């Protein structure tokens with residue numbers, strides 16, 4: 001196998017390991033309980049942003065947002081293809097697991113699928129038009145300056161995959177998100193894939209408070225996975 005073929009094989013394996021799916025700008029505003037006016041003039045990081053359209057739409061509204069994800073050094077065409085495959089697969093699995101979700105917003109699996117396709121389509125269009133907003137990074141490390149952002153948002157990664165990502169990884173990642181934030185980080189949801197509250201959340205909150213951070217669990221006006229209707233806010237400089 002040539003070096004080029006090896007590289008293509010490795011790249012494909014890397015992409016196979018992640019799910020390239022994302023939420024829309026409107027879903028983000030509700031899951032992070034945000035209002036547009038409070039975001040104006042702030043530097044915002046979405047990490048890991050996956051196939052979200054928060055950056056695309058927010059930027060069009062004049063917000064200053066950077067998206068970061070492990071996948072962003074792949075070709076946009078490959079990401080789009082992977083995203084379409086992942087939505088198809090996720091919707092098939094969703095048919096079996098419908099009872100674990102609240103359908104008020106989406107109606108049914110087709111409605112959910114439309115939101116996921118819209119997010120992917122808007123995300124890849126923006127990646128093609130404004131690639132500088134999409135920065136590749138492998139957590140728990142980020143290629144950003146200390147306090148480069150006012151607000152850091154992190155959705156559907158920490159806590160959700162606690163079957164695969166251990167406590168140390170969670171702690172290191174949160175420290176890194178805090179390093180690049182000057183004001184606040186918000187994490188959503190606080191549940192794992194079974195809908196149970198993250199096992200080590202109380203320990204985490206206690207340790208962060210002991211470091212002088214202000215940590216609160218806040219209910220949000222969004223619930224899709226049952227019980228997934230709270231965020232964790234961690235504030236600096238209190």
Ligand SMILES: C[S@@+](CC[C@H](N)C(=O)[O-])C[C@H]1O[C@@H](n2cnc3c(N)ncnc32)[C@H](O)[C@@H]1O
Nearest residue numbers: 018021022023048049050069070138139155156
């Ligand atoms: C389920 S998606 C969530 C995307 C988005 N935040 C949302 O709420 O729709 C999880 C994302 O984490 C990314 N990811 C997985 N491991 C990562 C790592 N070590 N560093 C950075 N991103 C990672 C994946 O590529 C994927 O896009």
